[in-house]
Amino acid sequence: MAHTGKIKSYDSNKGVGTIAPEKGGDALPFKKSDLQQEAQEPKVDQSYEFETSEVDGGSKRAVNLQQQQGDGSSHKDQARKQQG
Numbered sequence: 001m002a003h004t005g006k007i008k009s010y011d012s013n014k015g016v017g018t019i020a021p022e023k024g025g026d027a028l029p030f031k032k033s034d035l036q037q038e039a040q041e042p043k044v045d046q047s048y049e050f051e052t053s054e055v056d057g058g059s060k061r062a063v064n065l066q067q068q069q070g071d072g073s074s075h076k077d078q079a080r081k082q083q084g
Contacts, residue, residue, distance in 0.1 A: 002049050004068065007042045019048060019062045028052065030062040037067060 008027045010017030015032035030050070032038060042048065047068040052060045 002051055003062075004047060004049050005062075007044050007046045007048065009044065010042045012041055017042060019050060019065070028060055028062040030065055034061075034063045035065045040067065042067070 005019040005021040008018045008020045018027040020027045050062040050065045
């Protein structure tokens with residue numbers, strides 16, 4: 001299930017950050033490798049769509065982060081619109 005949230009922090013030197021879910025709850029950690037567009041550096045307050053995954057000890061982290069555009073749609077949604 002996809003969630004949406006905003007980047008709370010990102011350390012480009014370490015390649016790690018946190019994202020705060022829009023629906024509330026604790027910020028979830030993520031790694032640069034979890035970003036769909038790895039070449040782009042996420043910035044604080046940017047909106048992303050993401051999924052969650054449980055890691056060791058049952059804690060959750062954000063995976064498959066996809067940056068959302070200004071209108072709130074993801075790149076996947078835009079691709080679907082372009083295809084008709």
